Amino acid sequence: MQNSSRDEMSRLFLPPINRAMRKLDPSFFQKTIPLTAAHVLDGRNIPRVMKECAKDLLRVPRLRGVITQKDDAGTERKLLLLKPEVKHDDLSTVQPKTREFVEEKIIGLEPYNLHMKYENWNYEEIMNSILPEGLDEIPCAFTQAGHLAHLNLREQYLPYKHLIAAVLLDKNPNISTVVNKIEDVGTGSVYRTFPMELLAGKDDMNVEVRESGCVFRFDFAKVYWNSRLGNEHERIFKQFKPGEAVADVMAGVGPFAIPGAKQRVFVYANDLNPESYKSLVDNIKINKVSQFLTPHNLDGANFIRGSIRALLSRSQNPLTNKVSIPTPGKRGQKPPPPPTVIPVPPVFSHFVMNLPASATAFLGAFRGAYRGFEGVVTGREMLPMIHVYTFHKAPVTENAAGEICADISRYLGHKMGEGDLENLENVRLVAPNKTYYCVSFRLPATVAFEDIQDTQGI
Ligand SMILES: C[S@@+](CC[C@H](N)C(=O)[O-])C[C@H]1O[C@@H](n2cnc3c(N)ncnc32)[C@H](O)[C@@H]1O
Structure with a gap:
């Protein structure tokens, strides 16, 4: 043909x-x-x-x-x-x-x-017959968290927002709530949440999401969640080894922490947002990881310094320095095999800091945080790998690594060169002029043992 x-x-x-349609009338089609x-x-x-x-x-x-x-x-x-x-x-x-x-x-x-x-036409076909010609394109992109679809509509589509949402709802049977972001997350929200309006469906922001084989329940309007970060969460938690200890400084509802704890890593997870903390506590129960996951609701800087000391004390206390878990035996094996005992390590192997707008500023908390640990930290590999997220201007310039190192150096009070980085991951472009990076590096001993006063703890 x-x-x-x-x-x-x-x-x-x-x-x-x-x-001319402004209110969806399916009978017209x-x-x-x-x-x-x-x-x-x-x-x-x-x-x-x-x-x-x-x-x-x-x-x-x-x-x-x-x-x-x-x-x-x-x-x-x-x-x-x-x-x-x-x-x-x-x-x-x-x-x-x-x-x-x-x-x-x-x-x-x-x-x-x-x-x-x-019913015979899809979302795009219906929208193409309603929206005015000459708009850039039909807005098809939304992110989904459980039953909720989250749109980020540009201004030219706002007059049609209810129509767009109503058709989207009809054409996606697994979505029952459609919301639109109404302000940029970067404009002030400490907890990285954003105001949103309900456009269609039921007014229910309590979602259940599955990621990396774990279940996360939370109120989408009150905590941070980004369904596009699934691969990045996995890239990080796959670096954790069973029996290690890991601290997640800005843990949200637990997308690094819960899968980490599921693989028998001792995770200390923290978030300043009381709502995130509440969901984190729920998610610990839902995913049955309480033996391996300790939640906190503190400012990140206090958490960094306090958790380092708290882990060492725990590892030295005979009542808390190990976890026993059932050892899988053969069917009907009598007596059952003795439990597997996993000792709590004295130091963290990784710190995760995912608050890209300001996480590097928290690096100052590591200065002198290991003073008094000289007898425990006997080798460089006992100092943690830090994975800190940051934004940088896009498009990626040759200078990005250098500029990110300068930023990190400023907060660590120690010069870091590109050669000191274990990895610089370009996570994704978040806006035409903004790239989201994860910088991984081993905490330098000079920073860890710097002679500086420790004032706060957990
Ligand atoms: C970008 S979100 C990341 C959450 C989670 N790690 C994830 O990947 O989904 C940043 C988190 O940092 C938390 N936060 C903001 N300020 C904080 C602070 N000073 N100390 C600890 N957490 C903080 C926010 O509540 C939010 O949950």
Whole structure:
């Protein structure tokens, strides 16, 4: 088929246009298209006809290929819809095999009125017939957290926001709430939450999300969650080894911490937002990781210094310095195998700091944080790997690493060069001029043991 006639055919099956619609009216979207159908006289021949007459068959997404009708006597008739160019009374419009079947009375051609309605078109097709021409593109992008779809509509779409949300809701059966972000997260929210408005569906922000085999429950309006960070969370927690200790300074509802604890890593997780803390505590229970995960609700700087000391004390206390977990035995094994004992290590192997707008400023908390640990930290590898997130201007410049090192050096009070970085991960572009990075480096001993007063703790 020529491209132009293919375009013409696909246009024929598009919904009717109504650019004045402001409130969704599904009943408007109806269309009757006169077509030809092949009546397959003996239903058992359907697979054969479908195969051998394939070139004449109509294929339109979301339209059933085989139509069942009942005649006046209640007997079922099976029809196959044919392409618009096929005419029921002109055999020169069909392929030779179709003609042969007609002549052999395997099929009979007859007129058929195809009625299309709202359900037959997808989100994009419906929106294309409502939104004014000349807009950049149909806004299709949304992020999903459980039952909730989160839009970030640009200004030109705001007059149509309710329409967009209503169609989105109808066309995505696993979504029951649609919200729109109404202010940039960067404009002041300490907890990285943002005001949002409900556009369609039920007013229920309590979502349940699955990521990395774990369940997270939280109030989407009150805590930070980003469904696009799943791979980044995994990239980090896969670096943790069972039996190690890890501190997550800005843990949110636990997307690094819970999967880490599930792999038997001792995780100390902290978030300043009381709502995040509350969800974190719930998620610990839901995912049954309380033996390995200790939650805190502190400012990150206090948490860094306090958790370093708290872990050492715990590892030295015979009542808290180990965790026993059942050892899987053979079925019916008697006596069951003794529990597996996992000792609590004296120091953290990793610190995660995911608050990209300001996390580097918290690095100052590591200055002198290991004073008094000289007998415990006996080698460089006993100092933690720090994974700190930061924003940098985009597009990526050759200078990015140098500029990020300068920022880190300022807060550590210690010169860091590119050679001191273990990794610089370009996580993603968050805005046309903003890149999200994760910098990983081992805490330098000169910073850890710096002679500086420790004033706060947990
Ligand atoms: C970008 S979110 C990251 C959350 C989580 N780590 C994740 O990946 O989904 C940053 C988190 O830092 C928390 N936060 C903000 N200021 C903080 C502070 N001073 N100390 C500790 N946490 C803080 C916020 O409440 C928020 O949950």
